[in-house]
Amino acid sequence: MKCETITRHMLMLAVVALLPAAIAAGQTKEQVEMEREGVQLIRQLEEVARDVRYHAGRLNSFTGSLLISKWTHAHHLEQIKSLVNEGLRPAMTRLAEIQPQLPEWKQETIDKMLATAKMLAADANSAILAKNETDTVPPAMNAEYKTLVTTVYQHAEALVKTSDAAGAYAGARLKAHEAGLNVAKK
Numbered sequence: 001m002k003c004e005t006i007t008r009h010m011l012m013l014a015v016v017a018l019l020p021a022a023i024a025a026g027q028t029k030e031q032v033e034m035e036r037e038g039v040q041l042i043r044q045l046e047e048v049a050r051d052v053r054y055h056a057g058r059l060n061s062f063t064g065s066l067l068i069s070k071w072t073h074a075h076h077l078e079q080i081k082s083l084v085n086e087g088l089r090p091a092m093t094r095l096a097e098i099q100p101q102l103p104e105w106k107q108e109t110i111d112k113m114l115a116t117a118k119m120l121a122a123d124a125n126s127a128i129l130a131k132n133e134t135d136t137v138p139p140a141m142n143a144e145y146k147t148l149v150t151t152v153y154q155h156a157e158a159l160v161k162t163s164d165a166a167g168a169y170a171g172a173r174l175k176a177h178e179a180g181l182n183v184a185k186k
Contacts, residue, residue, distance in 0.1 A: 034101045038110075039167070041091045045113060046163035048087035052120065053156035055079045060153050063146040066138050070131075073139045077128050080152065084121045092117050109166040113159060120155035123148050 055076045062068040062076075092114055099110050127148035134142050 030101075034098050035103070035106075038095065038098060038102050038106055041095050042109070042113075042163050042166050044091045045088065045095075045117075046160055046167065048083050048091070049120075049156050049159035049163060051087070052080050052083050052124075053153060053160055055083070056149060056153035056156055059149045063140055063149055066140045068140070070135070070139065073131060077124070077131065080124050081128065084117075084124055088117050088121065105169070106166070109162060109169075112162050113166075116155055116159045116162065120152060120159060123151045123155060127152060 059073060059076045062072060095110050096114060099107050102110070127145060130142060130145040130148055131139060134145070139145055
C-alpha cells in the first residue's frame with residue numbers, strides 16, 4: 001500500500017515537473033498538454049487496473065469454496081464490469097485518440113495497454129457469461145469460470161505493471177533531463 005502511494009506521488013510529481021522540462025526541450029504548449037494528459041490517463045488506468053485486480057483476486061480466492069454465495073461472485077463480477085466500462089474504456093479511448101501526438105515510447109506503451117485491456121474486457125465478459133449460463137452449478141465447480149477469473153486477474157496484473165512502468169519511465173526521463181543529460185526523444 002505504501003509503495004502504491006509513493007508510486008502515485010512520483011507520477012503526480014512527474015506530471016507537474018514535465019511542463020517546464022518539455023518547454024525547455026522546445027515542445028509546444030499543445031504537446032506539453034497532450035503529454036500531461038497522457039501521463040494522467042496512464043495513472044488513471046493503473047488505479048482502475050488495481051481495482052479490477054483486487055476484485056478478480058477476491059473471485060480467485062472464492063472459486064475454491066462452495067461456501068461462497070453466487071451473489072458474492074455476481075457482486076465482484078459486476079464491480080469488474082463497471083470498472084471496465086466506466087474506468088478503463090473511457091481512458092483507453094482517449095489515449096487511443098491522442099496516441100499519435102505522443103512520443104514513440106508512449107505510443108508503444110499505449111499499444112500494449114490497449115491490447116491487455118481488450119483481453120481483460122473480453123475475459124471479464126466471458127466470465128460473466130460462463131457464470132450466468134451455468135447458474136445452477138456453483139462457481140467453485142465451474143472450471144471454465146474459474147479459468148476465466150484467473151485470466152482476468154492476470155490481465156489486470158499485466159495492465160498494472162505496464163502502466164506503473166510507463167509512469168516510472170516518464171519520471172526517470174524527466175530526472176535525467178533535469179540532471180542535464182541528453183535524453184534522446186523517441
